[in-house]
Amino acid sequence: MRFTKSLCSAAISAALLFFLASTPASAAKRPRYGGTLRVELLTSTFSLDPREWKSSSLSAREDEKLASLVYDRLVTLDDYGRFQPALAIEWSHDAAAKNWQFKLRPNVKFSDGTPLTPADVVTALQSVLPTHLQLTAAENSLSIRSPHPIPDLLEQLASGPHFIFRALPDDTLLGTGPFYVAEIDAAAPYEANPLATKPARLKFRANEQSWAGRPFLDAIEVTLGEPPLRQLFDLQVGKADVVEVAPDLVRKARQDNLRVWSSAPNTLLALRFDDSQPASADDHLREALALSLDRDTMANVLLQKQAEPSAALLPNWLSGYAFLFESPMNLERAREIRSSLPANEAGGTEPLRLHVDAAGDLMKLLAERVAVNARQANLSVQLALHTASATGAAASVPSTNPPMGLHLFTWHYDSLSPRAELDALLKQLHLVPAPENSQPLIDPEQRFAEERRLLEERRVIPLVLLPEYVGIATPVRNWMPARWGEWRLADVWLEKGETAPSAPAGGASPDNSATPHGRGAHP
Amino acid sequence: MRRGNSSSAACYHPYLNAVLPRSETYRSRPSPFFLILFFLCFVFSPCAFPADSNSLDDSVRQLADRIAAIPNLHGPLRLEFHADANLAAGSTLQDTLRQELEKRRLSITDEPSALLLKIGVAETPTQVVLTASTRIGDRDDVRIVTMARAALSAPTLAVAPVRIARQLIYESSDRILDASALGNAAEGGLTVLLDRNADLFALRLDSAGIVKQTVSLAAANLRATRDPRGELTDRGATAEVVLPGKICEFTWAAGEEPKCRAKKPEARTPTVLTSPCDASNWKLEAKGDDWSSPDLLQIAPDSATRAGSTALFNEFPGPVLSINGELDPGSALIVARNLRTGNYEVYKITLLCGN
Secondary structure (H helix, E strand, O other): OHHHHHHHHHHHHHHHHHHHHEEEEEEEHHHHHHHEEEEEEOOOOOOOOOHOOOOOOOOHHHHHHHHHHHOEEEEEEEOOOOEOOOOEEEEOOOOOEEEEEEEEOOOOEEOOOOOHHHHHHHHHHOOOOOOOOEEEOOOOOOEEOOOOOOOHHHHOOOOOOOEEEEEOOOOOOOOOEEEEEEEEOOOEEEEOOOOEEOOOOEEEEOOOOOOEOOOOOEEEEEEEEOHHHHHHHHHOOOOOOOEEEHHHHHHHHHHHEEEEOOOOEEEEEEEEEOOOHOOOOHHHHHHHHHHOOHHHHHHHHHHHHHHHEEEOOOOHHHHHOOHHOOOOOOOOHHHHHHOOOOHHHHHHHHEEEEEEOOOHHHHHHHHHHHHHHHHHOOOOOEEOOOOOOOOOOOOOOOOOOOOOOOOEEEOOOOOHHHHHHHHHHHHOOOOOOHHHHOOOOOOHHHHHHHHHHHHHOOOOOEEEEEOOOEEEEEEEEOOOOOOOOOOHHHHHOHHHHHHHOOOOOOOOOOOOOOOOOOOOOOO | OOOOOOOOOOOHHHHHOOOOOOOOOOOOOOOHHHHHHHHHHHOOOOOOOOOOOOOOOOHHHHEEEEEEEOOOOOOOOEEEEEEOOOHHHOOHHHHHHHHHHHHHOOOEEOOOOEEEEEEEEEEEEOOEEEEEEEEEOOOEEEEEEEEEHHHHHOOOOOOOOOOOEEEEEEEEOOOOEEEEOOHHHHOEEEEEEEOOOOOOEEEOOOOOEEEEEEEEEEOOOOOOEHHHHHHHHOOOEEEEEEEEEEEEEOOOOOOOOOEEEEOOOOOOOOOEEEOOOOOOEEEEOOOOOOOOOOOOEEEOOOOOOOOOOOOOEEEEEOOOEEEEEEOOOOEEEEEEOOOOOOOOEEOOOOOOOOO
């Protein structure tokens, strides 16, 4: 079976190559089929099961990148604001946008050759869409009904965990996407050097049956848990084609003439007050702290101009109105408010305890800057650093620890719907919506008013927005990711003859223990 | 009043949402169920939730209406614009807003003491968001109008330097693979080969760019590919499409299925234009090696006829995908993808004499 498959693929490649050779040389160079793209990621764990992802976490961001290789969505959004058909080829909704109909693409097959059915689509989407939506499968279509208008349904379906998959009885997930998972190697000690750990690796192979056509690449090899410096080094010496570049290394990468791409700022770093410390409930204390923060120094000095200060919960590229929110530093006013507060509130023996919810030097630096700024306003802030493994998820604080009044957290915008994103923020941070806003915030003016109310409450204080930075090797062609961070590797190809030699199989490596815990999607 | 977040049309159908004008002769048609639903959407919909504007100018007018309706707002106003870089270039937008506000008896001034009206224009993934904010009393009053980004029309592209005349003659959101001048030159039209949702079609357009006829090439029974290719040659009454390993021929008038047969593909000869000045030959070549960046079309003298001349270059807003100069020695049709708009465009390149 495998032999027949490869014979078939060779024949197709030969036919394509033949046509390539016969195309006139006058137009631009056509894409080249073949090659393996080597990708390195910082995350050491992964899950290809969208049902398991923690909404808006940094780990979900990485998982989504890997999942988009294996699964398709009903629709996609192009760079020009146009929804494009994917597994759905037609769609329509009623005037109230409560009832939606999707006609499914015929003859789509999963990577194991079995056909995609409307029931598969319903089962997959039901597990990731809000429970109040009613999904029904028909012969070749799907309907989605909602008690409220959902004019932004397409934005939701084109982003986040809204992939179409089939769960097999052993919990393996199948996809219809451009690649399938061929190999998963868990992190393990090197034979030659048991003290060092060989990182986890995932190998994706081209899905010859993909409804959109075979991807240009033969395979994508993903190495997980590579530290930022190592990734940059691997890109420089030709051991990797696509790497993540940490914000503090962007300048160095550019100085070294490496090709660096940046997304729109899609991760928010912000402070969240927690009522477990009584001082957090004091509006004046929250106001004093907010006024003491120097976001410009955080973005321009600590993050070397690779981030932007933010006074809004949603970035301007998602909401369009974020520029209206301002939160200038005003130390004088902060001190004035502080002087009116009890001396023991965020002071004396009762400092405000700041927990850093995510790992990394960058988070630590920012937390320290918050403490320094607070001190300038005579507020005492004590740090408690992230203790869990580097998953990007918030760590739970052991009950023996003193209560934390403040958290520094990250929020990755994973939906293309600003309404869905604001709702998710409210839900996850246990913020209470205004009574008049119990219905979905479809109207942008209502959404603006709700965001303004939340910011004025100061239970969440935005600090900076970070883009994603990606280093790309010279042979990589057609690198055309979406500005919100979707990589689109199915359309990437490698220029012949520019691929650097593969990395050596073993030997010394920085310690990067990696543990795949997700369920793979095998053909 | 039209505002809100409705970036999508009430119905999407690949035939109904393309930039192209529709033809009456599609081979495949949408299912009756969707046609009925489409009909119901448009006929019985008193628009229960706010809809987007149709154009940027419409949106600016709506914003002006909404600003003028802010209680207790009196001019003169001082405008402060916050626009995304690619929208900021459109200074006409600022001028239009000034004019629209003045029409509504709100005068505009540069006086620093005047009431500040902040105007934002931002592109989100699906919308263009126009925002106005001003402070009345102790509260900011904010008005927001949105339009679908997909409705933004492409700005007129600059025409190339004098020696080469470049004219954008057709564009489509569907992937154009090749274009050919109509065999019947008197008609002055165009034929294009395009990939729409993984199906190939040949379109015949009149001189105004209106689709007169569409022929599906489903008979070629091609395998789906991310790099669809094909070459179209229009011979007047008939047309020929060369596809990977196949050649399809059809008659425009007959409306019959194209006849396809296996054939070893032959390379189209490189396009050579003849100068009207001295009959020298100039070869057209695109040098791009990546579809993610703009391309340069090189028009190089053929050394045999014009030694010593330097090449001319013409920059395109994206990769050049096809060059076809088979029917006319003085001009060629170039298909390129505009990376700014995402549309596929057909240009006519003509070599001119002198300045």
